[in-house]
Amino acid sequence: MAWIAAFSVSINVLLLVLPLYSIEVFDRVISSGSVETLVGLTIIAATALVFGAAFDTLRSRLLSRFAVRFERHLAPIVLESTIVDATNRGDGRTHDLARVRELRTFLSSTTVVALLDAPFLPAFILILFFLHPWYGVIALIGTAILLAMGIASRWIARAEIAQAYQAAQKTQATLDGIVRHSALVRAMGWTRGAIREFMDLNDQALSPVVRASERVYAIGAVARMVRTILQVAAIAAGAWLVLQNEVLAGSLIASSILIARTLQPMEGLISAWRALASAHEAWKQVQAAAAPMLVRERRTLLPSPSGRIEVKRVTYRMATAQRPILAGVTFECQPSEIVVVIGPTGAGKSTLLRLMAGLERPNGGTIRLDSAALHDWDPEQLGQFVGYLPQEVQLLGGTVAEAIAGFDDQARDEDIVAAAMLAQAHEMILSLPAGYQTEIGRDGNKLSGGQRQRIGLARAFFGNRKLILLDEPNSNLDPDGEKALCSAIELAKARGATLVIVTHRPRLLTIADAVLLLRDGAQLAFGPPAEVLRLPVTSSVSKPHVIRRQAEPQKLTVRGTPR
Template sequence: MQVLRKFIRYYRPYRWMFYTDTLCALTICVIDLAFPQILNVLTHGLYTRGREAILPALAWIGAGLLAMYILRYFCQYYITTWGHVMGARMESDMRQDLFDHYQRLSFSYYDRNNTGVMMAKLISDLFDISELAHHGPENLIISTLKIVGAFTILMFINFKMTLILIAVTLVMAVFSYRKNRKMRAIFLDNRKKIAGVNAQVQDSLSGIRVVKSFANEEIEREKFADCNGRFLTSKVSSYKLMGVFHAGNGFFQGLLYISILVSGGYFVAQGTLAASELAIYALYVGIFLNPIEVLINFTEQFQKGYSGFRRFTEVVETQPEIEDSPDARPLGRITGEIELDDVSFSYTPENPVLEHVSLTIPAGKTIALVGPSGGGKTTLCSLIPRFYDVTGGAVKIDGNDVRDVTGKSLRSAIGIVQQEVYLFGGTLRENIAYGRPGATDEEIVEAAKRANIHDFIMSLPEGYDTSAGERGTRLSGGQKQRISIARVFLKNPAILILDEATSALDNDSERHIQAALEQLASGRTTVVIAHRLSTIRKADEIVVIANHGIAERGTHSELLERNGIYAKYYYMQFEGLE
């Protein structure tokens, strides 16, 4: 019932379409129920009065029935067209809500979940919801009214025959209920298995260059065949259950017809039922059985839509771990001073990453973080824009605890250049403008010039309108990095975080990018994570992160004189060169 209430909420924006659709469904139901009764009245009334009475009335009867079925035509058109439009709009609203919620979820959610599975929930899981949203209420209303209406009329025609009909129908209902419970579980398993297929496809295709470089296409085929086979097994199980379900209900419908013919023949022989009444009775049994068959077929549709909606609600009810507090305020203009006040952080209680780290970075200064991989440098930088919340202490910017300001204003004040650059599918102009949507062409060009990428862009046949390709595959690592630097120039933040921005580049690319980064860092508070120690010699202070905290700190020359961890790393890199 909780799931149903959540589902009903999506009808509210389209309630008048829903009311009209329901009214049309009721009209069709009344017309379908009326025809056998009209036939019954005519055969027992007008058609027994002779030629003189019948012929003049035929034109009126035909006109009345024609008007009735023209009305039915328009009602059916509305149901088929606008009823489906209503369902499609509801599906679109759900998909938008799910995507919006994905945007609100914290990094920790993405750390735990596979992108392919999330895409399955966004696309395929909601596919059947449109049909359920449209046909669900319509089928329930029409079928219920037809069953109740036909059953009431059958009771008036012959009470005893109808009791036999009820007995067979009850057995069929018990059979359907038990199979329906099993179908619910199997359809939910179908959803999970196809999500696994999507996840495997996404993983293999995203890493296709690695796959081919290791000539491991066969391994990927086997991995896909495995998850594809599990999905097939789940589908086969569902089809077997559906086969038993539909065949069983078809058998019970046959029993209903047998009971009517046998009991009807008995009552005709006894003289308690006229042959014409048996014919009318058979017509109403057809009306009685048709909605039952509709409900049986609807069960499969319902279970598919229900399982998809359940997986949808699982995501939208996931609370983001990072949210603005109710009294959060905009950060406003800042100078860029960063303070880590006794900061501790851990992804799990058993594995602390940082413990009691205290560090102040004056506005406009450059601080470099060095240390072993996995020591917590990137994590520390992720705490500044509040991608994760500290488990102890506080991170402050200009004296403001980052938990007390809005996330949008906080991240608008921080620019990040990462080692792994992500470019969106679109033009180079659009990718640079991502730093400040709405920027003019002149501002985009100026940012590209400052990032030393303008001349390269202009050498391309389409210039700034050149497609970057999927994830920037048409550009080299250095070119992608300079596009990302241009983004940050356009954003013009007060605080800059450089996360190993040049570590994956060749020496020539590094030289150009290092020059761009130095210009970018000018006048900004800058935090640099670097493994190439040659790039941080000019930093105002170097902080060595090791053993969950600050192991050393000082200038380049001071740390070399101390002959500690930093000196060890430095001499390892430059042994034989200096």
């Protein structure tokens, strides 16, 4: 930026060469008739203009490189913010990274060049006053007119862009939904309706943009006319002053050039207010995304956990919900245990797994892994020890091997195969057209639901996972697949992993060390499967029972806890 500023100063100083050249030619060369002086002045002027062009080129290159460096520095921060807090990005909202790219394009645009040249406007006005006060007054009048037009242009651009932005968000959200569920739209015969809905919303988004563009361009055209009129006024005033013998003839041309150069940046900014307003909105969005990452404290890396997980009085409530999704859930898993979470739909089972994975933070209570609260762990380090399979299996695109390894740049082939074999998915993967190199498509759309689930399970087992969280891992599996799943879970347990599994099917209860029963966000029971399933839990239960396992597993106590 220092070099950009230096080149800007040099460029604007060298722009004075042309008016000075005009003054010298008209006032000295023509009166003296000296050809040698004309040649010398022309060579000096041409040399200065060549240097000016070179400096302008260098400034443009520096701006482009600065813009690229800006994006390279900011994009990882913004992407990390998106990954950490994806829920707050908003449906239909322009992605923060798209805003970063928009800022990069803006920083290398001619609008920034006009902004860099604008501060030299007072210096050019002072020079015009030095030539004659009338020239300075004409320049000041032009500046005031263009400033007023710039304010009007800014007001129009901001008002229309704010309206267009809201409509564009809704349009983008609708488009995302149509593309994401294109098969459903086609199957239900909604194709024409979806296109009609998108086009109506798109028209609503485009109308403010078109209106703003038309008005800003109209103001820009008037600004160009004003600048031309002021140049004519400067020439006319100069001619009158020459006739009155108040100035030399050279100032007539010099004043016209200086006035044009003085008002040119302002004229450019009037047409660029829409880009400026859009860049300002982009900067606010990027700043809001990056700020939490920049102030986040570094966490001390903790020793590798054994897998003991402790959930103590955990409560979680959505801001818009009338009742908590989870209320006072308390239980503990020892290393190498299998805990199965059961309960009716809407009991809060999936939310509990998200909390245990560190994807959400409870409103009350704590979740500890090896005595350390989850929020005390470094998120990147914690992720290395947690395997998570959500209810809706989400696979990253690419090959099967890449889907299992994710973004682990140190993943070895033998580790990928070992995870697949642990998940009982090795034979299934080998039956695919290209085995582990089979392209799975976007989100794994080239695979069946069962295949996606088995590969997602292999991904959850990949690496040194001490806590494995599985949400409905058997929802798309047939009896043979369930049998293989049970075998895979027991193998993971044998390797020292603690597993917490949400399910609606009874098969997994046969391998569980403990069962957690939830209903309406409340914990009804926790303990060995035989004891939990024997409890007379009905919808009329007003005081749920929690079975606590003591130091000796055979000795059980039953304690009532408030809902």
